[in-house]
Amino acid sequence: LTHKLIVSSSKYFGTGDTKAADYAIRIMTGYAQRDYPALFQDRRYSHTLSSAAQFLFAASIAHTMLLPYEGYPQTDQKLVADWLKRKALGPHIKYKDKSKWFGHDGVRGQIKTVNVSGYDVNCCTPAGYESARLQVDNTLMVASILFHDDAAFASALKGYIDLISTARADGSLPYQTARGNAALWYQNLGINVLVMAAEMAANQGVDLYRYEAPSGATLHTAIAFFFWRAPWRVPN
Secondary structure, eight states, X not given: OHHHHHHHHHHHHHHOOHHHHHHHHHHHHHXXXXXXXXXXXXXXXXXXXXXXXXXXXXXXXXHHHHTTOTTSOHHHHHHHHHHHHHHHSOHHHHSOOOSTTOOOSSOOSOOOEEXXXXXXXXXXXXXXXXXXXXXXXXXXXXXXXXXXXXXXXXHHHHHHHHHHTTOOTTSOOHHHHTSGGGHHHHHHHHHHHHXXXXXXXXTTTOOOTTOOOTTSOOHHHHHHHHHHHSGGGSOO
């Protein structure tokens, strides 16, 4: 569904295809009327939360691209805008604990950690220091830009800082590379969402690419780690 929303809104943006625009609007208004999906983390499985965040992220971009479309009624624009504000800028997402090891929103109780390659990283909680957490913060960031919310933007930046701060000196992300034979896939996923956050921030005048983890690693280091260990570099 997220893919359909991205493709239809992008098709309108690139070609002016009104049928594609109408399709995207039907998806957004349908979900807005039903007030789905939930982004409150509570005890929800992080993959469920990540999927909801990706959909709301796509909806925020689609809504922005479709605003100039004459066939997007003002009533529908308000319906979708109010829905996005409520979902992506809710207090459970927007106002996070500012402590160094904050790793989950809306979940009470002590954060659990596990030692991975000499590093204590979050485990056993929804959206800790893995890519699912940043999917939520990317949704927060795009909504903060859309609705000019400085406090939400600052909170979203912390998601990037928290995740990249776990990077080892070689650029590997402990929570991602602890995934056994899927380690590189998850390193790639982590990079994808980090780059997305960095690009949005760059357009707001904030350079996250230069931010250094305590290990000295940056996003560039994380990307280099992936490319030097990707399967296509292994000799036949």
